[in-house]
Amino acid sequence: MNTIDMENIGLGRELLAGASAVYPELFVGRIVSQSRDLYTAAAEKGELTAEVSGKFRFEAGALSDFPAVGDFVLLDRNEDSSGNGIIHSVLPRKSAFIRRAAGTSNDEQVVAANIDTVFLCMSLNNDFNLRRMERYLGVAWNSRAVPVIVLTKADLCADLARRLSEIGTVACGTEVLVTSSLTENGWTSVRKYLGRGKTVAFIGSSGVGKSTMINRLLGWNALATKGLRNDDKGRHSTTRRELIALPEGGVVIDTPGMRELGIESADFSKTFADIDELAGQCRYHDCTHTREPGCAVQEAIAGGELSPERLANYLKLKKEAKYEGLNSRQIESEKISAMFAEVGGIKNARKFAKEKNRKRYGY
Known part of the structure; x- marks a missing residue:
């Protein structure tokens, strides 16, 4: 029998102790690979093929609740015996890479x-x-x-x-x-x-x-x-x-x-920490860093401290993250809302246009 050193493959003692205290009848394994609805899990007494339980599948609220490669899971066995092992739970993740799932839904999948x-x-x-x-x-x-x-x-x-x-x-x-x-x-x-x-x-x-x-x-x-x-x-x-x-x-x-990893799962606060720090020095708290007076970001570009390409990518990625996962109609709606934000939204813009036409044509 090929035993597996679970601590070597990342299972911490604290996580193991916590799982054992709550679920003493189950075993901890780590997901090695996935093929459709079947998983290969590494457990103490070897690798085994496993699938999620019916209860797990019924209670899962989102695709991201299902096991992913690297997850630690609770199994009904720790060796390859008759039939597939059953996965009853996914243990808390300390990190996760996420992408938007295929299709039109906004569901997320852990990579x-x-x-x-x-x-x-x-x-x-x-x-x-x-x-x-x-x-x-x-x-x-x-x-x-x-x-x-x-x-x-x-x-x-x-x-x-x-x-x-x-x-x-x-x-x-x-x-x-x-x-x-x-x-x-x-x-x-x-x-x-x-x-x-x-x-x-x-x-x-x-x-x-x-x-x-x-x-x-x-x-x-x-x-x-x-x-x-x-x-x-x-x-x-x-x-x-x-x-x-x-x-x-x-x-x-x-x-x-x-x-395959979408920008919807990005953290810009550290990636663009320099721009965020400069933004805190702008005259206006809602500065778009494009043409406002007193913009510290534009001043940094003029002084050669920041490249215009870096700012352009920052603005592009922020916009991309905003539209990620939306269908074409939703994206168009978001763009229209942003376009008329300065006049209080599209309803006010329509009201303004009606009033202007009334004065122009007398009706």
């Missing part, structure tokens, strides 16, 4: 849970994009995991100092690691975040080297790898999320491309 550190991977060749990294950071901070920026393919970068200076303008205190898969020590800087009981995740555009780095950490080619196309857009290699144990302790969660 991965209970991650300690998330490596935000971006290649140092033509894939390098500061605006995309701002998006990544917003999603990462919202998850409650600790983000670390990992710049890959340093061997393809002609001016590393310039790139590091540029990334420094958006990092806002986040550590930046430079890696290359061509040398033995070119990727070991990530090791200090790994170890017994720790869970890490690699996210970023397809083709930037996530799978290559995970294979190096594993010591064998467990994951298929594909490079960037000639247009520097990634070829997809990872097609599903899964939790993988590392030989030196801890686990890694590999995910498909970051593009």
